[in-house]
Amino acid sequence: MTGAQKRYAQIEKELLAILFACEHFHEYNYGKHVVVQTDHKPLVAIFNKPLVFPPLRLQRMLMKIQKYDIELHYVPGKYLCLADTLSRATSTDNKITESEDKFDEIVEAHHITSSPLYPQSNGLVERNVQIVKNSLIKAKQANRDMYLVLLHYRNSPIEGINFSPAQLLMGRTLRDTLPINESLLIPRTPNKNLAKDALRKRQESQRYYYNRGTKPLNPLKRENIYPKTQLKDKEWRPATIENRKEQPRSYMFKNCEGGSYTRNRRFINVIPDIPDDEVQREELPKASQSIREDDNETILNESDFEIFNVPTQSSCGRPIKIPDRLKY
Template identity: 30%
Template sequence: MSVWWPAIGQDIQQIVSSCNDCRESRPTQRKEPLLTTPLPARPWERVGADISLLSYRSTPLQATGASPAQLIMGRQIRTPIPTLESNLQPAWPDLHKVKQADAKAKASYRRNFNKRHNVKDLPELSPGTTVALKLDSEQGWRKCGKVLKMCETPRSYLIQTETGVLRRNRHHLMPKVDQDDGPGAPEQDAPAVPEQPTPVLDAQADTQLHQSPDPQPPAAEAAPTPEKTHRGRAVKPPERYKDFVQY
């Protein structure tokens, strides 16, 4: 037997989203589409804190064909590996080709990442929205807070919680639906039904109504006389014949 009614899918989704136990047990949200950083137009335009090794700074990148040192200083840097003096002379790479190669490589990164993780865009959150918080390493959407504002960086929000203000990515935030707003909300109490007046009977009628004749005790059935052998022993039929009528 199957059950269906109009908008059954929306009703089920609304009930699940308004269920606290269901929300706390939900897995981590799907990843959003990959955001790649644009290639800076000049050296030191964008600085990031990172621990880079000397070999990384001097190695040409697969995406651009030039090393980070070449893109920053316009020349290769000296490493413990012996090299020709001519390789250390200033020589800027073709920046136009570098930008084209970088854009092509990052487009491939986004396409492969989005396909592998089956990404999904999450809607933006407005200030004042009540949300549940959970990092990928945590279990259950048990911590709650309220959105203060959206930060300048993409998909970043400031959240007011019981322990203070936290900054979280949209991937780690799930809007919390109030149980009173969904079809799973508790039903309102039904209006009280007025009691019907109880008919009043006189004493004689009430006595006759509640009196009943004395019940007669059931007649006791006479116990069957067991058969006996010629020596006086009682004959007991085998247990396997107890469901059969013997003559």
């Protein structure tokens, strides 16, 4: 709502809500008889009066609604299904515009943030945007109607769930350009428990195959670290851990410039603590090192080289066979 609309009278806000809903769902309710339920009883009387009697602001909104076949019914508020009973626990990626306290005041919700600029932590929205974006790009390249492309997407069954988004939302299959039997268009409410179980099994399978080749990173304490301030950067800059966030594997740190950031554990490297005596020992020359220059050649003792233990098997348990050309 704009600033002017926020200052409307209550009856004007009620009519504005009906107008917004009609225009938003224009593709569904245009040319059809629509029943609108409201808990604002004076609005029903205004709808039944001639257009010349309401105030000018209500007249303008009523004229916009005239293209829809609307029947307004009064229903007490206690019998209406309100959106206030739905979950308002929004989840965002903690950008600057969404981390302010004013955002929580406007939304009136418990604000849960994920690691910023980390698409995997906000995968549901990111994947949705990717699918719709690729579909619209292909529709433009093929000179196809983008609304028809979205209709086919909403009518396609989801892999592993066997229900389309239209069936899960409206309980029926939408009519599209493909030939279909009339009996398949009859509304049938899908079993939500079966859909949830199928979705959970698919997520567990994805988690198993993803975690099979990974290992958990050690949790961080108040120590010096090397994080990436911007995830696209290739530099690791020194910083200090301030605290650990409520979200899993999420930390807040302060860099050398005094700025505070929140990043995922994957984008943080730990600075190893090196004792002072080891630092001094590395600066001293080795006593066992002997260098002999003969015909512009430098020869070192074998004791000067560190011999590393070559692993004999991989993390999966497979034996590692070193090629003959690498054996010295």
